[in-house]
Amino acid sequence: MMTLFTITDQPISMEEVVHKVIRKEAGAVTTFIGTVRELTNGKRTLFLQYEAYVSMAEKMLAQIGAEIKERWPEAEVAITHRIGRLEISDIAVVIAVSTPHRKDAYEANRYAIERIKQIVPIWKKEYWEDGTEWVGNQLETKAYPTGKPEGEDVM
Amino acid sequence: MITLLFFAYLKEAIGKERLQLDASSMTVKELKQQLVSDYGFDLQHVMVAVNEEYATDDRVLQAGDIVAFIPPVSGG
Numbered sequence: 001m002m003t004l005f006t007i008t009d010q011p012i013s014m015e016e017v018v019h020k021v022i023r024k025e026a027g028a029v030t031t032f033i034g035t036v037r038e039l040t041n042g043k044r045t046l047f048l049q050y051e052a053y054v055s056m057a058e059k060m061l062a063q064i065g066a067e068i069k070e071r072w073p074e075a076e077v078a079i080t081h082r083i084g085r086l087e088i089s090d091i092a093v094v095i096a097v098s099t100p101h102r103k104d105a106y107e108a109n110r111y112a113i114e115r116i117k118q119i120v121p122i123w124k125k126e127y128w129e130d131g132t133e134w135v136g137n138q139l140e141t142k143a144y145p146t147g148k149p150e151g152e153d154v155m
Numbered sequence: 156m157i158t159l160l161f162f163a164y165l166k167e168a169i170g171k172e173r174l175q176l177d178a179s180s181m182t183v184k185e186l187k188q189q190l191v192s193d194y195g196f197d198l199q200h201v202m203v204a205v206n207e208e209y210a211t212d213d214r215v216l217q218a219g220d221i222v223a224f225i226p227p228v229s230g231g
Contacts, residue, residue: 034231051163053204055207
Protein backbone atom coordinates (compact mmCIF):
# COMPACT_ATOMS: atom_id res chain seq x y z
CA MET A 1 0.00 0.00 0.00
CA MET A 2 1.20 3.51 -0.79
CA THR A 3 2.40 5.41 2.26
CA LEU A 4 1.39 9.05 2.35
CA PHE A 5 3.46 9.99 5.42
CA THR A 6 7.04 8.82 5.39
CA ILE A 7 10.37 9.30 7.11
CA THR A 8 13.26 8.15 4.93
CA ASP A 9 17.05 8.15 5.04
CA GLN A 10 17.18 8.25 1.24
CA PRO A 11 17.07 11.28 -1.12
CA ILE A 12 13.47 12.40 -1.69
CA SER A 13 11.93 12.28 -5.16
CA MET A 14 9.62 15.27 -5.38
CA GLU A 15 7.75 13.71 -8.29
CA GLU A 16 7.01 10.61 -6.28
CA VAL A 17 5.44 12.67 -3.50
CA VAL A 18 3.42 14.72 -6.00
CA HIS A 19 2.13 11.61 -7.73
CA LYS A 20 0.68 10.36 -4.46
CA VAL A 21 -1.85 13.22 -4.43
CA ILE A 22 -2.62 13.71 -8.13
CA ARG A 23 -6.14 12.58 -9.03
CA LYS A 24 -8.87 13.56 -11.39
CA GLU A 25 -10.85 15.61 -8.87
CA ALA A 26 -7.90 17.92 -8.26
CA GLY A 27 -7.36 21.16 -10.15
CA ALA A 28 -4.46 22.29 -8.01
CA VAL A 29 -1.35 20.76 -6.48
CA THR A 30 0.89 22.83 -4.25
CA THR A 31 4.30 21.60 -3.17
CA PHE A 32 6.58 22.79 -0.43
CA ILE A 33 10.23 21.79 -0.61
CA GLY A 34 12.36 22.43 2.44
CA THR A 35 16.07 22.55 1.58
CA VAL A 36 19.28 22.84 3.57
CA ARG A 37 20.37 26.48 3.81
CA GLU A 38 24.03 27.42 3.85
CA LEU A 39 23.84 30.66 5.85
CA THR A 40 21.85 31.17 9.03
CA ASN A 41 22.33 34.53 10.74
CA GLY A 42 25.66 34.89 8.95
CA LYS A 43 26.99 31.50 10.04
CA ARG A 44 28.01 29.01 7.41
CA THR A 45 26.56 25.51 7.64
CA LEU A 46 28.81 22.76 6.28
CA PHE A 47 26.13 20.08 6.44
CA LEU A 48 23.50 18.96 8.88
CA GLN A 49 22.15 15.87 10.48
CA TYR A 50 18.46 15.14 11.02
CA GLU A 51 17.39 12.67 13.65
CA ALA A 52 13.85 11.41 14.26
CA TYR A 53 11.77 9.27 16.55
CA VAL A 54 10.73 7.55 13.35
CA SER A 55 7.65 5.58 14.39
CA MET A 56 6.13 8.51 16.26
CA ALA A 57 7.17 11.02 13.59
CA GLU A 58 5.24 9.07 10.93
CA LYS A 59 2.22 8.98 13.24
CA MET A 60 2.42 12.73 13.80
CA LEU A 61 2.68 13.36 10.04
CA ALA A 62 -0.44 11.24 9.59
CA GLN A 63 -2.13 13.25 12.34
CA ILE A 64 -1.34 16.45 10.43
CA GLY A 65 -2.93 14.82 7.39
CA ALA A 66 -6.04 14.09 9.46
CA GLU A 67 -6.16 17.68 10.76
CA ILE A 68 -5.99 18.94 7.18
CA LYS A 69 -8.84 16.61 6.19
CA GLU A 70 -10.96 18.15 8.93
CA ARG A 71 -10.30 21.72 7.81
CA TRP A 72 -10.11 21.10 4.06
CA PRO A 73 -12.17 17.93 3.49
CA GLU A 74 -11.34 17.76 -0.21
CA ALA A 75 -7.56 17.91 0.26
CA GLU A 76 -5.19 15.01 -0.29
CA VAL A 77 -1.82 15.31 1.46
CA ALA A 78 1.49 13.48 1.22
CA ILE A 79 4.58 14.33 3.26
CA THR A 80 8.07 12.82 3.12
CA HIS A 81 10.82 13.95 5.49
CA ARG A 82 14.42 12.88 5.18
CA ILE A 83 16.78 12.08 8.06
CA GLY A 84 20.50 11.44 8.29
CA ARG A 85 23.27 13.59 6.85
CA LEU A 86 22.15 16.28 4.39
CA GLU A 87 24.36 18.58 2.35
CA ILE A 88 23.66 22.19 1.34
CA SER A 89 20.63 22.39 -1.00
CA ASP A 90 19.58 18.81 -0.31
CA ILE A 91 15.84 18.35 0.12
CA ALA A 92 14.84 17.78 3.74
CA VAL A 93 11.07 17.68 3.32
CA VAL A 94 8.47 17.61 0.55
CA ILE A 95 4.81 18.36 1.19
CA ALA A 96 2.31 17.91 -1.64
CA VAL A 97 -1.35 18.91 -1.34
CA SER A 98 -4.00 18.51 -4.01
CA THR A 99 -7.45 20.09 -3.92
CA PRO A 100 -10.15 20.98 -6.44
CA HIS A 101 -9.22 24.69 -6.20
CA ARG A 102 -5.89 26.43 -5.61
CA LYS A 103 -6.71 28.51 -2.53
CA ASP A 104 -7.25 25.47 -0.33
CA ALA A 105 -4.12 23.80 -1.67
CA TYR A 106 -1.94 26.77 -0.69
CA GLU A 107 -3.51 27.14 2.74
CA ALA A 108 -3.40 23.45 3.61
CA ASN A 109 0.23 23.18 2.53
CA ARG A 110 1.23 26.13 4.71
CA TYR A 111 -0.66 24.57 7.60
CA ALA A 112 1.26 21.31 7.15
CA ILE A 113 4.74 22.86 7.41
CA GLU A 114 3.80 24.97 10.43
CA ARG A 115 2.47 21.89 12.23
CA ILE A 116 5.59 19.87 11.36
CA LYS A 117 7.61 22.50 13.19
CA GLN A 118 5.37 22.15 16.24
CA ILE A 119 4.65 18.47 16.79
CA VAL A 120 6.75 16.11 14.66
CA PRO A 121 9.67 14.60 16.62
CA ILE A 122 12.50 15.44 14.22
CA TRP A 123 15.66 17.29 15.26
CA LYS A 124 18.30 19.11 13.29
CA LYS A 125 21.94 19.35 14.27
CA GLU A 126 23.94 22.01 12.49
CA TYR A 127 27.61 21.41 11.69
CA TRP A 128 29.44 24.71 11.46
CA GLU A 129 33.05 25.45 10.59
CA ASP A 130 33.75 25.98 14.28
CA GLY A 131 31.51 23.45 15.96
CA THR A 132 28.05 21.97 16.12
CA GLU A 133 24.72 22.87 17.62
CA TRP A 134 21.26 21.43 18.00
CA VAL A 135 18.69 23.86 16.70
CA GLY A 136 16.50 24.95 19.56
CA ASN A 137 12.82 25.63 19.80
CA GLN A 138 10.00 24.69 17.48
CA LEU A 139 10.06 27.94 15.56
CA GLU A 140 13.82 27.89 14.98
CA THR A 141 14.20 31.25 16.65
CA LYS A 142 16.57 29.91 19.23
CA ALA A 143 19.66 27.76 19.07
CA TYR A 144 21.47 26.01 21.88
CA PRO A 145 25.20 26.61 21.35
CA THR A 146 26.18 24.40 24.25
CA GLY A 147 23.80 21.68 23.18
CA LYS A 148 21.26 22.46 25.87
CA PRO A 149 19.17 25.37 27.09
CA GLU A 150 20.91 27.83 29.38
CA GLY A 151 20.54 31.37 30.71
CA GLU A 152 16.94 32.53 30.52
CA ASP A 153 15.76 29.04 29.58
CA VAL A 154 17.01 27.46 32.77
CA MET A 155 14.78 27.42 35.81
CA MET B 156 9.96 -2.06 33.64
CA ILE B 157 9.64 1.24 31.81
CA THR B 158 11.71 2.05 28.72
CA LEU B 159 13.02 5.60 28.39
CA LEU B 160 14.02 7.00 25.00
CA PHE B 161 16.24 10.05 24.51
CA PHE B 162 16.87 12.13 21.41
CA ALA B 163 19.08 14.96 20.16
CA TYR B 164 21.08 16.72 22.88
CA LEU B 165 19.49 14.62 25.65
CA LYS B 166 20.80 11.45 24.00
CA GLU B 167 24.28 13.01 23.80
CA ALA B 168 24.11 14.17 27.44
CA ILE B 169 23.19 10.72 28.70
CA GLY B 170 25.42 8.89 26.23
CA LYS B 171 22.74 6.42 25.17
CA GLU B 172 19.37 6.53 23.51
CA ARG B 173 17.57 4.08 25.77
CA LEU B 174 17.38 3.28 29.47
CA GLN B 175 15.36 0.68 31.34
CA LEU B 176 13.84 1.71 34.63
CA ASP B 177 12.42 -0.74 37.12
CA ALA B 178 9.48 1.37 38.18
CA SER B 179 5.77 1.76 37.73
CA SER B 180 2.90 3.85 39.08
CA MET B 181 5.05 6.95 39.03
CA THR B 182 3.85 10.03 37.21
CA VAL B 183 5.59 11.68 34.29
CA LYS B 184 6.34 14.57 36.61
CA GLU B 185 8.03 12.30 39.18
CA LEU B 186 10.06 10.63 36.45
CA LYS B 187 11.21 14.01 35.15
CA GLN B 188 12.21 15.07 38.67
CA GLN B 189 14.24 11.90 39.06
CA LEU B 190 16.05 12.50 35.76
CA VAL B 191 16.73 16.11 36.64
CA SER B 192 18.33 15.05 39.92
CA ASP B 193 20.21 12.09 38.37
CA TYR B 194 21.56 13.88 35.31
CA GLY B 195 21.30 17.55 36.14
CA PHE B 196 19.73 18.67 32.89
CA ASP B 197 16.90 21.04 32.25
CA LEU B 198 13.66 19.43 31.09
CA GLN B 199 11.61 22.61 31.12
CA HIS B 200 11.09 22.68 27.36
CA VAL B 201 11.12 18.93 26.88
CA MET B 202 7.86 17.24 25.95
CA VAL B 203 7.13 13.67 26.98
CA ALA B 204 5.43 11.04 24.84
CA VAL B 205 4.11 7.81 26.32
CA ASN B 206 3.73 5.03 23.77
CA GLU B 207 4.07 7.56 20.95
CA GLU B 208 1.38 9.93 22.22
CA TYR B 209 2.21 13.27 23.85
CA ALA B 210 1.45 13.05 27.58
CA THR B 211 1.00 15.52 30.42
CA ASP B 212 2.87 15.62 33.74
CA ASP B 213 0.07 13.87 35.63
CA ARG B 214 0.09 10.79 33.40
CA VAL B 215 0.70 7.67 35.52
CA LEU B 216 3.23 5.27 34.03
CA GLN B 217 2.71 1.52 33.90
CA ALA B 218 5.11 -1.35 33.36
CA GLY B 219 5.79 -1.80 29.66
CA ASP B 220 5.32 1.87 28.81
CA ILE B 221 7.77 3.49 26.41
CA VAL B 222 8.49 7.02 27.56
CA ALA B 223 10.19 9.33 25.08
CA PHE B 224 11.78 12.65 26.02
CA ILE B 225 11.19 15.02 23.12
CA PRO B 226 13.35 18.17 23.05
CA PRO B 227 12.03 21.13 21.07
CA VAL B 228 11.54 19.78 17.57
CA SER B 229 13.12 21.32 14.48
CA GLY B 230 11.93 19.42 11.43
CA GLY B 231 11.07 20.96 8.10
